[in-house]
Amino acid sequence: MVGGACNTWLQSAIPQIPTTTIAPFLHSPPKHATILPPPPSFSLPRPKTHNQHRHFCTTTTTQHLFSSSNHNHHHHQQQQQQQPLFPLTSLSESSSAPLLDNFDTIYSLLRRSVHYTGINVTKALHVSILKLHEDTHLGNALIVAYLKQGFVLDAYKVFNGLSCPDVVSYSSLISAFAKSNREIEAAKLFCRMRRSGVEPNEYSFVAILTACVRSLESHWGLQIHVLVIKMGYLDSVFVANALMGLYSKCGDCLDNVLKLFYEMPQRDIASWNTVISSVVKELMYEKAFGLFRDMQRSDGFRVDHFTLSTLLTACTGSNTIMEGREAHAHAIRIGLENHLSVNNALMGFYTKYGSVKDVVALFERLPVRDIITWTEMVMAYMEFGLVEKAVETFNRMPERNSVSYNALLAGLCRNGEVWKALDLFIKMTKEGAELTDFTLTSVLNACGTLTEVKISEQIHGFIVKFGFGSNACIEAALLDMCTRCGRMLDAEKMLLRWPPDQDSSVIQTSMICGYARNGQPDEAMSVFLRSQLEGTMIMDEVASTSVLGVCGTLGFHEIGELIHCHAIKTGLSSDLGVGNSIISMYSKSYNMNGAIKAFNNMPRHDIVSWNCLIAGHLLHRHGDEALAVWSRMEQAGLKPDAITFVLIISAYRHTNSNLVDDCRTLFLSMIKTYYIEPTLEHYASFAGVLGYWGLLEEAEEMIIKMPFEPKASAWRALLDTCRIHLNTSIGKRVAKRIIAIEPQDPSMYVLVSNLYSASGRWHCSEMVRDDMRKRGFRKHPARSWVIQKCKVHSFYARDKSHPQAKDIYSGLEILLLECLKSGYVPDTSFVLHEVEEHQKKTFLFYHSAKLAATCGLLMTKQGEPIRVVKNILLCGDCHTFLKYASLVSSRDILLRDTSGFHCFSNGHCSCKDYW
Structure with missing residues (x-):
């Protein structure tokens, strides 16, 4: 498991712990070298009267704290001259304490002080013990008494006096240090124990492994593992459970x-719980279920609350609804349904696969909540x-912690x-x-x-000012x-400033997405x-x-396929x-069959998987296929979310x-x-469906109500x-409402102008455009592109920046002549310029979609389809032109705009x- 360095360490029996953390201790000469500061001078509180103590002693049960400590009174009298555990600076205040020389009685009193009387009695007993000769077993009892009451420093002083x-x-001190977030002291003490010749036992190993787990120092744990095997x-x-816990926490x-x-x-129940939680942590849910079945079949253990909580986590992550309900039934059967951790896991499960009523019922049934x-x-x-219910509950x-705040913040986002999220921040x-x-x-x-x-x-500025910007995740x-x-x-400045010695994967990924988001695909x-x-x-x-x-x-599509292959190769x-x-990726890249195949090859699906498949069918305007996927999803018993319903409602339009x-x-x-409350997106989708099928008045009434x-x-x-539907009367009313809500949105003016143009009301269309110009609004620049040989060829209207612009414009002129001969009539109503009619045609002929389609026709082989992407809705004239272009060129032209795919074939x- 480890190399030659560990073997050398085993020979010297001193762990190879980093010298940067414990080097000062390794070089200190005395074996009683202290880790903590020396004990200060102090006076213990005055104990009770002698009679009170005698009465207290006679009512106790004589028991040993450790079964190995069985000593008689005569034996201790012979060693009475030995040095006390550690000398007090002054005993004047405690000199009246009774001399308790019965060791059995002191053991019993120490135990009672832990459970019933408190630290004052422990310290009074400490005074009496100091007057006796040293006994390691009694010292251990005192150490344990202090530790159980949380007085680690006092316990360590007793230890140093032995x-x-x-x-x-x-082992007692190592365990205490490990559990009180003092892992370095625990490691130093373990080194000291090994160097003093004291051999660790299983409790020592569990204690030091606990320190390794809490500090996530897997290289320490590897060395301890070797020593465990050797001994x-x-x-x-x-010990095996502790080692598994270490490896589980350290990752990979x-x-x-x-x-x-x-x-x-x-094995015991902890062994099974550790291995099951480890595979769940790695998202290996089927493996977890298999281990659970093995556990019940081979060892017959009765599951505890930890087992059930872990299994419910696996059910939540793996979309196994039936298994989750079975786990719930099992919890009821064995009386663990109201256990806090089990109930919390059930709430998480029903949040994903149940209703809000299920979760509220679980919440209200709990007598105690954390x-x-x-x-x-x-x-x-x-x-x-x-949202309002969530804020009210918050x-x-x-009490609240950062997780509570973050849950509310993420939920608001x-x-x-968004504004409420910023207010919360x-x-x-x-x-x-x-x-x-x-x-x-x-x-x-x-x-x-x-x-x-x-x-x-x-x-x-806030993040930079308070120094959070040095974190790679936050920088991204x-x-x-x-x-x-x-x-x-x-x-771009942040990308250029990125240190070359740091992993730049995240920030480069963000930059790629940013460029794509801002219309810069190149x-x-x-x-x-x-x-x-x-x-x-x-x-x-x-x-x-x-x-x-x-x-x-x-x-x-080409780069996407390469990444898909890489993903398969690397798992x-x-x-x-x-x-x-x-x-x-496949559904947006004109390859719906590839998307369906990728879905079917996935080992498991979540709600996002189904939503992606439905959204892909909608992009291709396959409404019936989208509804078929929805039917399959219902049969699988998967709970839809709000996004699913937005997509399915939209499917009825196609x-x-x-x-x-x-x-x-x-x-x-x-x-x-x-139990999903409709949001604005649901109403907008439903309005689109009603309007598409000609029910414009009903759609308008629904929005108003x-x-x-x-x-x-x-x-x-x-x-x-x-x-x-060329309905300008309703369109005019709707336009006024949009202008009142968003008077600064230029896209709305374009829609209204196109509405008037499509219905032949040219004067009204020109009035809208004139108003748009007076307000200083500009339409979002249209951009279209084709991808050929892993290179993006993008165009704006009348764009001549392409290296082959001369050839592309010549090709487009030839294509225009052929389309005009076949019956294409340019629709100049889509030109927003106050120019002569022949100039309008010139502007219209060189729209970005026409340039991109011509580029694709020139660069692809005969028989291959042309694939064009446009960043806004395709205008009516370009739509008409591309139909004729597919006819005269005998080529299929596939174009994706913001409404979905258009497949132009044979006119x-x-x-x-209708788009």
């Missing part, structure tokens, strides 16, 4: 845990979208309550609450969601916030490819998930996050037949069956369907001109 401390003396204590259940040592477990000649119980309740309310908590700083990495990354995520530049700069979150707020120059891919050439990015689960997400956003594909990203009644039923079942103030997104969904589009 001329010949034995293994019990050492023959590996067969001890307690599961093989050692399993090897120790399978080689144990005898901080974990209250925090689980806060998390449950947040999970079910009941305010009722009798997850439920879109300010409250935490004022109250002096502990700011952990999780706290800071959550508030940075909130700022990124808010996209407020000024607020992001203030939070950035800072960079991510900067990219979300459009502060790309600041993000830069995103440049950072990724450069990192691979320089070997500066480790493709772990996080990096793979992030880069796959970027590949999906860009439609970079990362079994990770849920990576597997879900692979599904999303079905081959009008299923609005089914959509209404689903909307009601979300509330009554799954929403239980909360409707936001622009709901009205915008209705306005978009008004454009499809037709898969969206049926």
Whole structure:
């Protein structure tokens, strides 16, 4: 297990502990060298009167604290001249204490002082013991009495006064140091014991291994492991359990845990609990269930609260709902349902796979609740979208810690309550609450969601001022916030400042996502490819998930496939996050069959996996297929979340037949069956479905009657369907509402203008555009790109920056002539410029989508489809042009915009001109 250095250490019997921590002790000469300061002079409190003590002594039961200490009174009289345990500076105040020379009586009194009378009696007995000759067993009893009452310093003084401390003396102190977060002193004392010639026993090994576990010093534990083997204590259940606990806590040592477990000649319940919790920690849930079955079959142990809590954690993480319910039933059967830790685990399980009523019932049934119980309740309310209930529960908590604050903070961010999250963060700083990495990354995520530049700069300054920015995790979150707020120059500076000797995987991953988010796909891919050439990015689960997400956003199918292959080769594909990203990448990269295959090959699924598959079908406008996946998900017994219902409601817009009644039923079942309160996104999706199927008045009425103030997104969904059905009367009312809510949103003016243009009301369209120009609004710049030979070719309107721009423009002119001959009529209503008609056509002909499609036609082989991505909704004229382009070129053109996929083939589009 360890190399030659450990063998040398074994020969000298002195552990090789780092000299930076205990070197001063190793070089100190006397064997009684002290670790703690020398005992100060003090006076003990005056004891009770002699008669009181005699009465107290006669009522005690004569027992030994240690079974090995059996001494008679005559034997101790012969050694009365020996040195006391340690001399007091003055005995004047305690000289009236009775001389208790019956050792059995002193043992019994020490035991009673621990359980009934307290430290004053222990110290009075200490005075009496000082007047006797030294006895190691009695000294050990005194050490134990002090330790059980929490007086470690006093126990250590007694220990230092012993001329010949034995293994019990050492083991007691080592254990006490380990449990009081003084692991270095525990290690030094173990070294001292070995050097003094006292051989450790199983209790000594358990004590020093406890210190190793608490300090997470696995290299210490390796050396102790070797000594355990050498001295023959590996067969001890307690020592083997302690070693397994060490390897379990130190990470990447599961093989050692399993090897120790399978080689144990005898096991107890702690052995099984340790190995089961170890595999659960490594997310090996099926292995955990198998071990549990082996435990019941081979050893027949009765499970305890720790076993059940661990199994429920495994059920929560592995989507095994039936096993979780069986564990609950088993807890009821053996009377552990109301055990605090079991109930807390049950609350976590039903938060994910039950209803809020289930969790509340568990919470209210508990007579005693700890901080974990209250925090689980806060998390449950947040999970079910009941923000006010979560805040109310948080305010009722009798005590809070950083985990409680973080649960509330993360829940507020997850439920879109960004301003409340920032207010909570300010409250935490004022109250002096502990700011952990999780706290800071959550508030940075909130700022990124808010996209407020000024607020992001203030939070950035706060973190830098108080020195949190040196943490790599927080630095990456800072960079991510900067990219979300459009502060790309600041993000680039942070990337350039990154120390070359530190792992840059996380920050490079954030930068790649930032570039992609801000419409800079070239830069995103440049950072990724450069990192691979320089070997500066480790493709772990996080990096793979992030880069796959970027590949999906860009439609970079080739790089996505390479990362998929790498994930399979390295075993990362079994990770849920990576597997879900692979599904999303394929579905966004025109390969729905690849997404379905990736889903079917996953060893297990969570709710995100199913949501990714449904979202992929919606991107391809496969509403019926999305509903089929939803049916399979229900049959699997998996509980849907709020996002699932947003997706499924939207699926009814893309079905081959009008299923609005089914959509209404689903909307009601979300509330009554799954206890999910509809949010703005649910109402917006439902409005989009009603509007798509021509029920515009019903959609408008539903938005007006929403239980909360409707936001622009709901009205915008209705306005978009008004454009499809050319209903300008409702569209005008809706537009006024959107302008009142978001008067600074330029995209709304574009939608209204397009609505008027589509219905032939050119004068109204020009009035909207004129108002837009007067307000100084500019439409978000449209950008389109194609990917050819692992290179991104991107274009803006009338863009001539491409190296082959001359050829692309020449090709587009030829394509335009062919399309015009085939019947294409340019729709100049989509041009927002006050110019002559022939100039409008010139502007219209060189939109980004036309340039990108022409580039793709020129660079791909005959028979290969052209894949184009556009960062905004495709305009009507480009949609018409691409239909004719697919006809005259006899090539399929696949285009993804913000509404989903368009498959142009032989003059037709898969969206049926409704998008």
